[in-house]
Amino acid sequence: MPFRHLRRVTWIATCLFICGCVACSTPKNQRMPVACMYGDFFSHSARARVWKDGDRVECRLPRRSVFSEPDKRGDILLCGDQTQVAWDEAWLKSDIRDQIYANATMFEVTFHGTGRSNKNSGPSWWCRKLSQGIDCE
Numbered sequence: 001m002p003f004r005h006l007r008r009v010t011w012i013a014t015c016l017f018i019c020g021c022v023a024c025s026t027p028k029n030q031r032m033p034v035a036c037m038y039g040d041f042f043s044h045s046a047r048a049r050v051w052k053d054g055d056r057v058e059c060r061l062p063r064r065s066v067f068s069e070p071d072k073r074g075d076i077l078l079c080g081d082q083t084q085v086a087w088d089e090a091w092l093k094s095d096i097r098d099q100i101y102a103n104a105t106m107f108e109v110t111f112h113g114t115g116r117s118n119k120n121s122g123p124s125w126w127c128r129k130l131s132q133g134i135d136c137e
Helices: 002-025 081-087 096-103
Strands: 030-038 056-060 078-079 105-111 126-129 132-135
Touching: 030 056, 030 081, 030 096, 078 081, 081 096
Parallel strands: 030 078, 105 132
Antiparallel strands: 030 105, 056 078, 056 126, 126 132
């Protein structure tokens, strides 16, 4: 009988640990800048892309690395291929991040889950623009 009780406690503790890990790795829902851009970042012709309500775009948070980490301006959600590539290449030209932050718009962003994992660029989500914010699954 005591062995059965120990197994149950171990099972419950394991489930709580796993749930805690998932909860800790899901980004916090927050108001944050969201950048979705197109154009040439090297010649300063990049502009904010029109993102209509209901449209879905793949987005990611900058991964935490020497070249990709957000600066003192804080987290930013990078949406669309061109924005994400430009962020990763910002070490080549110092003002690329300035362009991205300048063209970003503040939104309430809701994250559902931890995103799809990619070891090279960090987790990504498919995000839908809604009238009240951005919803990322």
